[in-house]
Amino acid sequence: MALELPRPGTKTVSRCTPQTARGTHTFEIEGYSTQGLGAGKFIQSASFAIGGYDWCIRYYPDGSKTEGLKDYTAVYLELLTKKAEVRALYDFRLIDHTTKSPLSIFHTKAPLLFDTVNIGRNCYTWGRSKFKKKNELESSPFLRDDRLVIECDVTVLKESVIVETSDAVTNIVVGVPSPNLSQDLAKLLETKEEADVTFSVDGEVFAAHAIVLGMRSSVFKAEFYGPLREQRDQRITIKDIQPDVFRALLHFIYTDSMLPSMDDLDREEWKELIQQLLVAADRYDVQGLKSVCENALCERLDVETVAAMLALADQQNCNKLKSACIDFIIRPDKWDGVASSEGFDHLKRSCPSILVDVLEKAVRSRKIL
Secondary structure, three states, X not given: OOOOOOOOOEEEEEEXXXXXXXXXXXXXXXXXXXXXXXXXXXXXXXXXXXXXXXXXXXXXXXXXXXXXOOOEEEEEEEEOOOOOEEEEEXXXXXXXXXXXXXXXXXXXXOOEEEEOOOHHHOOOEEEEEEEEEHHHHHOOXXXXXXXXXXXXXXXXXXXXXXXXXXEXXXXXXXXXXXXXXXXXXXXXXXXXXXXXXXXXXXXXXXXXXXXXXXXXXXXXXXXXXXXXXXXXXXXXXXXXXXXXXXXXXXXXXXXXOOOHHHHHOOHHHHHHHHHHHHHHXXXXXXXXXXXXXXXXXXXXXXXXXXXXXXXXXXXXOOHHHHHHHHHHHOOHHHHHHHHOOXXXXXXXXXXXXXXXXXXXXXXXXXXXX
16 A cells, blocks of 8 residues: 655745846056066055945965966955855956957856955955966956956855745645755766776776766667677777767766866866867767867857867857858958967868858858858
């Protein structure tokens, strides 16, 4: 006889609405080449108020003293208000002097606690120690006429407000937790419990489950359950893929999401990983991941790399990315910069047929002619 769980009669319903305050500060650094202060030293913006608290931007032109960080510039957001605890998010952007538009270099996806009550915890500043490589910054459109412009968007989270309380009749079963398949599968991948297949990727070994991989990838399905499955080795060697890329591929196959650790990468590292993931997703026919990577790259096109991105889109049959690259290239405010880039010269030599597509679309739109 099945056990029937008790059902509630009524329940109260309310909504928790977070209150936020948002503002942006622009920090202009003139005479940038004269700002060489040495590793560990910074220049500071004027103070600015957002959400009832005072803040400033710290910029380290010569980076941190820590070994491995001296080749990078660093930037931090500092809470100046004394004896305060504030939860906030921030987005650091650089202004492209060619297009006059801001480009996000690093941002937080979860609120951070800025604390000037417990100074010893060193939580009154948060930022990025690998903000931008110094040599890359010096040759980028962000540094022109010896001038650098940093924007910092700050969102302060205040106390939440509870509203819209009401009574509602319900038949929800009490005491039964909601299932979370993606978390369960992520745990299964992490613990390697009942794993029945292993991969060797550049010396690093990954354990996985053939049934999960076969369910999500037609390539893995053919390998594990096709007519040649009896001939496959116990350990499969994967070539031409980096371990970090394969790890991210497995994580997406199991969870339909990107690795959380990708949020810690700087813009260039993140873009490089996304491009390699796109190639891996196409190789193993993981269409969901391929679509996510394609959309992400469409949103982060720039003058210096758009030509290389167009070549990648053509090679991997990414029509959306290809169209976005061409639209970007033929814009009147982008064409001169793209045409003079090294990537465009390489594109002309290696994939001249793509230029026909660029020319045809330019003619139709009459944007650069």
